[in-house]
Amino acid sequence: MRIELVDVRYSVPGRALFSGLTHTFAAPEMIALMGPSGSGKSTLLGLISGQLAPDGGSIIAEDGGSPAAPAWIFQSTPLLAHRTALDNAMTAALMTDHDPIVARRRAAEALDRAGLGGLASTRASRLSGGERQRVAVARAITARSRLVLADEPTASLDPVSRERVVDALRGAAELGALTLVATHDEWVADRCDTKVRIEDGTLVGY
Numbered sequence: 430m431r432i433e434l435v436d437v438r439y440s441v442p443g444r445a446l447f448s449g450l451t452h453t454f455a456a457p458e459m460i461a462l463m464g465p466s467g468s469g470k471s472t473l474l475g476l477i478s479g480q481l482a483p484d485g486g487s488i489i490a491e492d493g494g495s496p497a498a499p500a501w502i503f504q505s506t507p508l509l510a511h512r513t514a515l516d517n518a519m520t521a522a523l524m525t526d527h528d529p530i531v532a533r534r535r536a537a538e539a540l541d542r543a544g545l546g547g548l549a550s551t552r553a554s555r556l557s558g559g560e561r562q563r564v565a566v567a568r569a570i571t572a573r574s575r576l577v578l579a580d581e582p583t584a585s586l587d588p589v590s591r592e593r594v595v596d597a598l599r600g601a602a603e604l605g606a607l608t609l610v611a612t613h614d615e616w617v618a619d620r621c622d623t624k625v626r627i628e629d630g631t632l633v634g635y
């Protein structure tokens with residue numbers, strides 16, 4: 430997966446957030462997207478996902494020619510509350526063309542990888558916030574998502590849960606996904622492969 434932003438322009442009422450942003454992200458990598466509140470982190474993820482259309486310029490997502498189909502991880506990622514962790518981990522894969530038996534095996538493997546093997550049969554409503562986040566990452570891995578967009582994935586977690594969620598996201602990147610993590614948390618950013626910060630509408634490595 431490779432995302433090329435070329436001369437991207439995007440404004441919200443009264444303000445240009447990006448006025449000629451050019452940058453390339455390429456997998457496999459886990460990239461921290463930093464920047465002050467309101468600098469445009471969530472907006473940039475929305476542009477990369479295709480949920481937002483740029484006012485100008487182009488965003489080219491390449492994965493062997495096919496467009497990106499991102500997996501989203503939010504501060505509190507929605508799961509099917511009354512279904513098990515295993516069912517939840519399978520859902521995205523089942524919506525593509527995966528064989529249900531293969532999806533089930535992959536989901537079990539992804540949960541194991543996320544340290545949740547013992548909770549596979551537990552309903553999502555009974556999991557902690559951090560466990561739910563890891564199920565969401567396992568869902569992305571099961572679906573073989575090439576692009577993982579995480580928007581403040583650890584914002585409401587205690588330090589132990591935060592580390593486990595970051596490890597799970599690292600697992601997605603190690604399996605080949607381009608993993609973008611918008612965060613305010615320097616601890617999380619330090620665990621990514623690369624750190625970029627939005628400064629005055631441009632992306633600066635640091």
Ligand SMILES: Nc1ncnc2c1ncn2[C@@H]1O[C@H](COP(=O)(O)OP(=O)(O)OP(=O)(O)O)[C@@H](O)[C@H]1O
Nearest residue numbers: 441442446464465466467468469470471472473613
């Ligand atoms: N639909 C919209 N209409 C008006 N303003 C918007 C809209 N979407 C975003 N904005 C503004 O654009 C700016 C960037 O928002 P964005 O959510 O991308 O920032 P952020 O860096 O993710 O912030 P935070 O760290 O607080 O989550 C903010 O000032 C926000 O108020």
